[in-house]
Amino acid sequence: MSNKKSPDKLALLAPQGNNIAPILYEDQAKIAKKFITAIVEGEIDPVKAKIYLKSISDTIKAITDNYAVKELIIDKAENYIEGSSKDFRLMGATVTITQKTTYDYKDDSVWSDLDAKRKSRERFLKSIPEGKEVADADTGLIAIRPIEKLARFVKISFKED
Numbered sequence: 001m002s003n004k005k006s007p008d009k010l011a012l013l014a015p016q017g018n019n020i021a022p023i024l025y026e027d028q029a030k031i032a033k034k035f036i037t038a039i040v041e042g043e044i045d046p047v048k049a050k051i052y053l054k055s056i057s058d059t060i061k062a063i064t065d066n067y068a069v070k071e072l073i074i075d076k077a078e079n080y081i082e083g084s085s086k087d088f089r090l091m092g093a094t095v096t097i098t099q100k101t102t103y104d105y106k107d108d109s110v111w112s113d114l115d116a117k118r119k120s121r122e123r124f125l126k127s128i129p130e131g132k133e134v135a136d137a138d139t140g141l142i143a144i145r146p147i148e149k150l151a152r153f154v155k156i157s158f159k160e161d
Contacts, residue, residue, distance in 0.1 A: 025092035047154070054156035122146075 038044045063069055077097055080088045087096040105111040128134050128145040136143045 050154055051156050055158070058158065 035044075035049070039046050039049050074097065077088075077095055080090060080095065081097065082088070086098065087094055089095070105115075124136075125143060125146050128143060130145055133142045133144050135141070
């Protein structure tokens with residue numbers, strides 16, 4: 001493994017000026033492999049790479065979550081649709097105009113009660129000592145502690161100065 005650190009390697013994906021080169025589907029795996037190899041071989045500091053990638057991710061999220069941008073994307077995508085189709089191909093991607101329905105149950109008292117009971121049950125189960133079984137006072141059933149799954153990761157946050 002190489003010990004050399006090349007700060008300019010971090011610019012593998014950086015846009016140049018106002019030009020953001022489109023990354024086509026066919027190029028994604030190649031770019032990812034090149035970036036991964038540079039990290040694994042020590043050409044890029046992995047923590048700096050994580051910060052850089054988090055910055056890219058946050059930037060993309062800020063753009064794609066913007067209401068005006070979302071509406072413009074939908075309006076423009078509708079111009080590409082032919083006939084009764086709901087999708088089209090562009091730049092190596094299939095673009096589909098779709099919709100998703102979500103429901104907010106918080107105004108339903110039965111749902112709210114069930115949700116509160118679920119949360120209470122979760123707290124109870126987590127309070128059981130590891131390796132112990134406890135009889136549930138309400139049901140008489142034996143309750144055991146849930147299996148814990150621990151995931152280690154590095155969290156990146158950006159603070160405004």
